[in-house]
Amino acid sequence: MADYLKELCCLDAVSGDEGAVRDYIISKIDGKADWHTDNLGNILVFKKGKNRSVKKLLIDAHMDEVGFIISGVTVDGFLKFHTVGGIDTAAVMFRQVRIGNVNGVICGTPIHLLSGEEKKKLPKPDSLYIDIGADSREAALKLVALGDRAVMCSEYREMGNKIKCKAIDDRVGCAILLSLITNDSDYDFYASFSVQEEVGLRGAKTAAFSVDANSAIVLEATTAADIADVDGAHRVCTLGDGPAVSFMDRATVYDREYYRAALESGIKCQSKSAVAGGNNSGSIHLSRGGVRTVAISVPCRYIHSASSIADKDDIKNAEILAKYMLDGICGGAIK
Secondary structure, X not given: OHHHHHHHHOOOOEOOOOHHHHHHHHHHHXXXXXXXXXXXXXXXXXXOOOEOOOOOXXXXXXXXXXXEEEEEEOOOOOEEEEEEXXXXXXXXXXXXXXXXXXXXXXXXXXXXXXXXXXXXOOOOHHHOEEEOOOOOHHHHHOOOOOOOEEEEOOOXXXXXXXXXXXXXXXXXXXXXXXXXXXXXXXXXXXXXXXXXXXXXXXXXXXXXXXXXXXXXXXXXXXXXXXXXXXXXXXXXXXXXXXXXXXXXXXXXXXXXXXXXXXXXXXXXXXXXXXOOOOOOHHHHOOXXXXXXXXXXXXXXXXXXXXXXXXXXXXXXXXXXXXXXXXXXXXXXXXX
C-alpha cells in the first residue's frame, strides 16, 4: 500500500482532469475485480469476495486534487488562472507549478510596490499570475492552452514516521481502497474511485446513484491543526492518534451505529473534534432512498498545499479500520 501512495501522490489529477490517476488505478485493479468507467470518469468496481454480503456496500475515495485552471493569457505572456477547489493564496505565492511539461511560478505584485493596506491582506487569486518564461501571448499559447490544469510541484519525502507530498487528499484513500481491492476479500463489495470531489462532490453523486448501495464507507484525508499554539477542538484531529471518525461535518450527519462501531473497534482511532469540512459522504448519503455512511479520514497537516504531512501509522490503522468496517457491515456483525 505504501508504494501505491507514493506513486499516486506524484501523479497530477486536478478536478476534471483525473486521467493519469485513473489509468494508474485501472492498471492495478484489472484482473483483480470487475470494473468500468462512467460518463464523468468515475471508476466503478465490483470486488467478488468469498461470501455474499448481507448489505450492498460502497467504498469511495476520490481521485482528484486541488489546483488551478488556465483562464487567460496577458499580452506579455503571463497566465491568468482560477483556483480549482479550496486553496489558500497564502500557500501559493511564488510557488513552483507545473502545467503538463511546462514549468512556471505563481507571482503577484512585488511587496515593495504594495500599499500599506495591501500588505496587511492576502492577495486575491485574480491578482496573481503564472510566469512560464514567455515574453508574449503568442509565445505562451504555443506552450499552454486555455483550460489546461496546473498543479503545485512537490516531491514525496519521508520525515521519520511521517510523509510529505501534495495530494495526500485523497490519494491516501485511493491507496487504501486499491489495497482492499487487490487483496482477497471475505465479502463482496462495490467501490468507486470518484472524480471532482474538490469542486462539489460531483463524481460521488453519479457513482452512488449507479451503484444503489444501502451502506457506504468514505476514505479521506482531513485537516489536522495539531501545531503550536492551537489547542482543544480547534486542532480538529491529531497526527499519530489514528484515523479520524466523524459524527458530523458541514455536509453530513453520519450514521450513529457505524460511527460508534468504528470508535469501539479496538483499532486506534479518534473522533474528529470539530464540525468542519466535508467529503463525498455529503453526496453519497443522500443518494436515492438514503445510504448509511461512515467516513474514515487520515489526519493531514497543511492539507491542500504542496507540503501536506500525514503519519504512516495513521494510514496503516485507517486501512485496518476500513477492513474491519467492511467485514462487519457485509457480514452482519455491525447492524
